[in-house]
Amino acid sequence: MNLTHLELMALDSPVNVSDGHARQSLTPSQQAIVDRFPDLFATSLRTSFAELEREAQETFFAALGQSLAPVAEGRVLSAYSSSVAMDILARCLAEEIENVALVHPTFDNIPDILRGRSLRLLPVTQAELEGDPERTLRDDPGAVFVTTPNNPTGWVLKPECLLRLAEWCANKGAVLCLDTSFRGFDPAAQYDTYEILDGTGVEYVVIEDSGKLWPMAELKLGFICRSRSCRLAIEDVVSDILLSVSPFVLSVVRLLAEDGAAGGFDALHDLIEANRRTVGARLDPTLACLPDVSKVSVARVALADGLSADAAWRALRTMNVEVLPCAAFHWAEPRAGDAYVRLALARDSEVVVQAADAVAQVVALMAEQQSALLRG
Numbered sequence: 001m002n003l004t005h006l007e008l009m010a011l012d013s014p015v016n017v018s019d020g021h022a023r024q025s026l027t028p029s030q031q032a033i034v035d036r037f038p039d040l041f042a043t044s045l046r047t048s049f050a051e052l053e054r055e056a057q058e059t060f061f062a063a064l065g066q067s068l069a070p071v072a073e074g075r076v077l078s079a080y081s082s083s084v085a086m087d088i089l090a091r092c093l094a095e096e097i098e099n100v101a102l103v104h105p106t107f108d109n110i111p112d113i114l115r116g117r118s119l120r121l122l123p124v125t126q127a128e129l130e131g132d133p134e135r136t137l138r139d140d141p142g143a144v145f146v147t148t149p150n151n152p153t154g155w156v157l158k159p160e161c162l163l164r165l166a167e168w169c170a171n172k173g174a175v176l177c178l179d180t181s182f183r184g185f186d187p188a189a190q191y192d193t194y195e196i197l198d199g200t201g202v203e204y205v206v207i208e209d210s211g212k213l214w215p216m217a218e219l220k221l222g223f224i225c226r227s228r229s230c231r232l233a234i235e236d237v238v239s240d241i242l243l244s245v246s247p248f249v250l251s252v253v254r255l256l257a258e259d260g261a262a263g264g265f266d267a268l269h270d271l272i273e274a275n276r277r278t279v280g281a282r283l284d285p286t287l288a289c290l291p292d293v294s295k296v297s298v299a300r301v302a303l304a305d306g307l308s309a310d311a312a313w314r315a316l317r318t319m320n321v322e323v324l325p326c327a328a329f330h331w332a333e334p335r336a337g338d339a340y341v342r343l344a345l346a347r348d349s350e351v352v353v354q355a356a357d358a359v360a361q362v363v364a365l366m367a368e369q370q371s372a373l374l375r376g
């Protein structure tokens with residue numbers, strides 16, 4: 001069972017903090033955009049597709065600090081979702097290389113997609129990505145793949161580390177791949193990635209995503225951005241998969257990005273921060289805590305020694321509270337994730353309160369049972 005299977009089992013639960021998709025109520029200005037849908041639909045069909053796509057991409061990238069994303073040069077392609085984009089990337093990589101150094105831990109559909117295209121994976125930790133690539137990337141990977149901000153930890157690849165990694169990849173002829181789906185939650189991840197990458201001459205592919213940011217009933221887009229010189233046949237493979245994305249969805253993403261830049265992202269950050277505090281405040285620190293410095297819309301909860309996240313997940317399910325056990329994020333060493341559960345924070349605050357209280361309750365019960373066992 002992969003993490004998405006667990007998320008599917010949680011979809012209809014009243015307290016679902018399992019998947020990382022945005023499920024909070026619309027803000028008034030987001031509701032105003034939804035109210036315009038019939039008109040937006042009609043206009044989208046009357047407007048030039050190239051114009052809609054360029055405007056959506058430019059607005060979306062600028063709102064996230066990526067003004068130098070190569071939209072005008074035609075190096076940004078749109079996809080239905082970032083996982084579709086990722087599979088396209090994986091297929092292209094498999095044509096050219098064998099080994100990919102992939103950040104560990106990360107969401108399990110990334111290793112699964114890469115392995116699904118027969119790529120061999122080499123785990124590289126977040127700490128290693130902050131060190132000297134010459135020492136930490138020893139097995140000559142043909143590509144390096146980094147999720148930044150990472151899921152579930154919220155860890156961010158700092159600009160100086162990106163630069164060093166990009167220079168190392170350029171030097172070695174390795175393709176640098178980034179998944180920045182959670183960028184919108186953390187200003188520290190909104191330095192202009194493209195300015196740094198294009199300055200090094202590295203062959204790169206960046207996958208960007210609108211999907212985690214807005215509660216739009218899965219109306220979303222992924223984007224695949226590539227370097228000027230890039231041996232991967234991205235454009236050809238994209239064309240195997242799709243003619244174009246929906247002009248209507250492009251229009252929706254443009255309006256949401258405008259709203260984000262005009263205060264919507266600040267409101268989103270406030271909601272996530274308040275929900276993260278709620279979780280932290282409701283845990284007994286001797287039994288569970290928030291181990292990560294993170295701004296993304298998911299929070300890891302670390303359970304005290306001897307408490308199993310899998311058992312907690314199971315107990316919570318009996319209360320109709322859905323979280324994610326984190327073993328599968330540690331795709332190269334599942335045991336390393338045994339002590340963590342993940343709670344999604346892009347939810348209304350009432351949902352997060354209920355989830356956090358249930359986690360606290362279950363963890364207390366498990367600790368009680370454990371000490372009873374030890375007493376014999």
Ligand code: EGV
Pocket residue numbers: 004007018019020021083107109151298
């Ligand atoms: C998260 C699931 C898949 C993914 C969920 C996610 N997508 N499996 N194609 O969007 O953190 O819950 O990233």
